[in-house]
Amino acid sequence: MHSKKNRVIPINRSEGDLEIHLEMENDRVVEARSVGTMYRGFENLLKGRAPLDGLVITPRICGICSTAQLKAAVKALDMIADVRIPDDAIRVRNLTLMTEQMQNDLRHAFLLFTPDFTSPAYREHPLFEEAVKRYRPLQGETVVHTIRETKKVIEIIAILGGQWPHSSFMVPGGVVSVPGQNDISQCRSLLANFRHWYERRVLGCSLARWAEVRTLEDLDIWLDEDEAHREGEVGFFIRFARETNLHELGKGHGNFICFGAFEKPGKSAMNRSENAPYLFPPGFFLDGQVAPFNQEKITEDVTFSHFESHGRPRHPYEETTVVEPPASDSEAYSWGKAPRYDGYPAETGPLAELVMASNPLIKGILDREGPSVFLRQLARLVRPTFLLPVMDCWLKETGVGNEIFYRKNEQQENGQGFGLIEAHRGALGHWVTLEHGKISQYQVITPTAWNASPRDANGIRGPWEEALIGTLVKNPEHPVEIGHTIRSFDPCMVCCVHTIRGHARRTTARIFC
Amino acid sequence: MSTTLYWIQGGGCGGDTWSFLNAESPDLTELFDILSIEPLWHPSLSALDLKSKEKLDRRILSGEQSLDILCVEGSVLQGPSGSGLADTLQGKPKKDLIAALASKAQYVIAVGTCASYGGFGTDQETEATGMQFHKHSFGGFLGKRYRSKSGLPVINLPGCPCHNDILAGTLSMVINDVPLELNENHSPLDWYRIMVHQGCTRNEYHEYRVEEKQFGEKGCLFFYMGCQGPLVTGPCNKILWNRRSSKTRVGVPCFGCTHTDFPQQYPFFKTRNIEGIPIELPAGVSRAHYMAYKGMAAAAAPKRLIKRKSGI
Numbered sequence: 001m002h003s004k005k006n007r008v009i010p011i012n013r014s015e016g017d018l019e020i021h022l023e024m025e026n027d028r029v030v031e032a033r034s035v036g037t038m039y040r041g042f043e044n045l046l047k048g049r050a051p052l053d054g055l056v057i058t059p060r061i062c063g064i065c066s067t068a069q070l071k072a073a074v075k076a077l078d079m080i081a082d083v084r085i086p087d088d089a090i091r092v093r094n095l096t097l098m099t100e101q102m103q104n105d106l107r108h109a110f111l112l113f114t115p116d117f118t119s120p121a122y123r124e125h126p127l128f129e130e131a132v133k134r135y136r137p138l139q140g141e142t143v144v145h146t147i148r149e150t151k152k153v154i155e156i157i158a159i160l161g162g163q164w165p166h167s168s169f170m171v172p173g174g175v176v177s178v179p180g181q182n183d184i185s186q187c188r189s190l191l192a193n194f195r196h197w198y199e200r201r202v203l204g205c206s207l208a209r210w211a212e213v214r215t216l217e218d219l220d221i222w223l224d225e226d227e228a229h230r231e232g233e234v235g236f237f238i239r240f241a242r243e244t245n246l247h248e249l250g251k252g253h254g255n256f257i258c259f260g261a262f263e264k265p266g267k268s269a270m271n272r273s274e275n276a277p278y279l280f281p282p283g284f285f286l287d288g289q290v291a292p293f294n295q296e297k298i299t300e301d302v303t304f305s306h307f308e309s310h311g312r313p314r315h316p317y318e319e320t321t322v323v324e325p326p327a328s329d330s331e332a333y334s335w336g337k338a339p340r341y342d343g344y345p346a347e348t349g350p351l352a353e354l355v356m357a358s359n360p361l362i363k364g365i366l367d368r369e370g371p372s373v374f375l376r377q378l379a380r381l382v383r384p385t386f387l388l389p390v391m392d393c394w395l396k397e398t399g400v401g402n403e404i405f406y407r408k409n410e411q412q413e414n415g416q417g418f419g420l421i422e423a424h425r426g427a428l429g430h431w432v433t434l435e436h437g438k439i440s441q442y443q444v445i446t447p448t449a450w451n452a453s454p455r456d457a458n459g460i461r462g463p464w465e466e467a468l469i470g471t472l473v474k475n476p477e478h479p480v481e482i483g484h485t486i487r488s489f490d491p492c493m494v495c496c497v498h499t500i501r502g503h504a505r506r507t508t509a510r511i512f513c
Numbered sequence: 514m515s516t517t518l519y520w521i522q523g524g525g526c527g528g529d530t531w532s533f534l535n536a537e538s539p540d541l542t543e544l545f546d547i548l549s550i551e552p553l554w555h556p557s558l559s560a561l562d563l564k565s566k567e568k569l570d571r572r573i574l575s576g577e578q579s580l581d582i583l584c585v586e587g588s589v590l591q592g593p594s595g596s597g598l599a600d601t602l603q604g605k606p607k608k609d610l611i612a613a614l615a616s617k618a619q620y621v622i623a624v625g626t627c628a629s630y631g632g633f634g635t636d637q638e639t640e641a642t643g644m645q646f647h648k649h650s651f652g653g654f655l656g657k658r659y660r661s662k663s664g665l666p667v668i669n670l671p672g673c674p675c676h677n678d679i680l681a682g683t684l685s686m687v688i689n690d691v692p693l694e695l696n697e698n699h700s701p702l703d704w705y706r707i708m709v710h711q712g713c714t715r716n717e718y719h720e721y722r723v724e725e726k727q728f729g730e731k732g733c734l735f736f737y738m739g740c741q742g743p744l745v746t747g748p749c750n751k752i753l754w755n756r757r758s759s760k761t762r763v764g765v766p767c768f769g770c771t772h773t774d775f776p777q778q779y780p781f782f783k784t785r786n787i788e789g790i791p792i793e794l795p796a797g798v799s800r801a802h803y804m805a806y807k808g809m810a811a812a813a814a815p816k817r818l819i820k821r822k823s824g825i
Contacts, residue, residue: 012559038600041634045634052780053780056782066528138545148541151755153534154755158757163759165531166674167765168765174730
């Protein structure tokens with residue numbers, strides 16, 4: 001029987017509220033629109049304020065990535081002040097951001113993503129009972145362990161930056177804290193403890209053993225090799241996901257963007273083997289090729305957004321955020337803008353980072369199977385394997401040389417700067433203009449703005465809209481496929497700083513997933 | 514008998530939820546066990562399908578399901594133009610659901626500064642406001658006359674974010690019928706009568722007026738760097754953050770995030786002063802005496818402190 005209907009699917013267990021508007025034909029998604037449901041107006045709130053105020057206000061955009069917002073904000077001000085950051089300050093900034101990132105990746109994986117495996121839709125799944133045991137909200141074994149271990153590792157941020165979330169310890173020129181070796185020792189112990197848990201319980205093996213897994217075949221061998229590998233969270237995820245064909249779900253455009261993650265300090269033992277300035281290099285991936293990244297190619301398109309248009313997509317230095325209230329004859333359906341790179345939409349996040357870094361396992365699977373829910377989650381789950389050894393190295397080096405954590409600089413009255421970083425969900429940028437000692441313009445493009453982008457003037461869908469097309473919803477009562485696809489991007493709607501509610505059009509059904 | 518808890522998020526960043534997850538000894542799951550809390554709904558942690566969630570809301574509003582504690586995180590967004598459409602749930606203003614749930618709850622707890630006093634966006638098109646305060650004015654979203662079923666007004670737990678210990682302690686007191694004494698801004702005195710400054714490891718600098726003038730210099734942050742530790746209440750330096758430290762201890766000025774009017778309109782990181790003395794002095798202090806004391810204190814400052822030998 002042919003049936004066509006429209007659905008609005010609210011997504012909880014994202015960071016903030018989100019609804020997906022779908023057009024379905026025979027239980028298959030034929031059209032998708034992603035709609036945030038809240039507007040907080042942070043960019044406009046910053047206008048007219050003192051230059052450093054962004055360091056206090058922008059972390060409050062997001063409770064789970066406040067350190068990432070802080071780092072983007074401070075980098076824009078570093079650029080305006082034209083100050084060189086001391087190596088130890090680079091280390092402290094990165095170490096705190098990396099800690100926040102590991103916290104985020106594991107909380108996302110086990111508190112927000114895998115609870116879907118306990119949905120009644122999987123009642124017949126051979127691993128269902130085990131999934132319930134692990135991932136039942138607030139009770140599953142893995143959930144409880146994740147809560148306990150992530151809050152401990154976060155203590156590193158408190159030692160180096162005062163508190164988590166919402167500190168403002170990064171300032172133009174470096175950081176305000178001056179950790180002593182007593183502080184650093186505590187951080188090293190916390191990191192070692194976390195690494196122990198991560199290897200034992202999440203990875204199921206040592207970082208060294210995991211580093212040998214370079215192909216899908218290696219992955220099979222690794223799974224067969226040891227019960228600990230199969231029973232670890234990564235192994236369990238792989239088994240559940242492959243059985244459920246999550247490697248065929250949620251493809252998307254296959255374009256990726258990365259702003260470059262974790263600039264290396266000038267002097268470090270780590271630099272001996274690698275000369276690259278970043279741990280994960282910046283780049284734009286299109287048609288199988290990585291192109292060099294240039295921020296001038298970024299624009300924001302508002303054709304389908306409820307914002308005033310200026311006839312063409314504009315670079316964030318020029319772009320303003322002026323609300324244009326929804327009208328019934330308007331084609332606009334979202335209060336999110338459509339960020340584009342060189343005119344293209346692009347997916348961002350851990351998968352994009354590992355693609356830019358040409359990680360053999362992740363890039364190999366991408367070449368064979370394309371992007372998918374499975375690959376996005378796998379990239380997120382194993383990202384800490386790249387961070388942990390580097391963190392250990394940088395912690396050892398912190399405060400050992402000249403102990404300079406801040407370089408004096410003059411606060412500028414006028415100027416323009418951008419801060420581009422990799423937040424936990426991907427590319428995050430702040431573009432700041434100062435005039436007469438005040439902020440005259442502030443634009444933030446968050447990772448979720450890239451991933452949750454609406455269409456552009458050419459009618460090209462945003463990444464997760466595209467990833468939903470063609471999805472077969474097997475059980476309309478429990479549309480887990482939609483939730484998997486959206487959550488595999490780790491949506492953060494509170495970060496969608498200029499997203500406001502969209503109006504539900506032709507709604508015939510609403511379902512949670 | 515278990516205690517039912519419903520958590521709703523308005524205009525916020527989720528930071529109070531993530532802060533609550535930092536609870537230790539007991540941790541979040543242990544706390545719920547100890548206090549027999551039955552979480553009916555939390556937007557970030559629950560896995561109810563839509564039908565069950567809608568049924569739950571209906572049952573609470575009809576009185577079939579008792580609601581003991583309503584936790585509100587984030588401000589109530591009343592804009593644009595009073596429509597409440599800046600924050601919606603399935604097309605409807607979320608503020609309507611917040612009001613309906615508040616009318617059924619035994620206790621309402623505003624978790625964080627945004628829920629308590631409005632916080633970010635109070636002067637913006639989003640028309641953010643707090644549950645029962647709009648900045649320092651009593652009233653807010655629910656109005657002065659509102660009382661929850663227990664007879665208490667909304668209990669405010671300000672802080673950006675709210676410290677997990679304060680929320681855990683308040684839940685424990687409410688559930689164990691321990692009387693809560695509230696200050697004039699309706700925050701429990703047990704956590705909001707101490708000044709943020711108390712317990713700061715930089716207090717010795719403050720004592721002798723050894724002041725920090727540039728970042729990383731080490732010293733008291735009150736005279737020049739905009740620290741509000743002596744001006745606002747909160748237990749940051751008593752119970753510490755993440756069990757380890759506090760912003761002021763590592764050299765980040767207190768931004769006064771528990772204050773009714775946070776975020777302030779004047780610049781952060783800078784103390785407003787008259788001839789080198791802060792305009793705002795520690796609560797209840799006489800200006801003339803304070804200036805005399807500070808002048809003598811600076812003269813008495815020991816060299817080891819001036820040379821920052823303590824390593825703090």
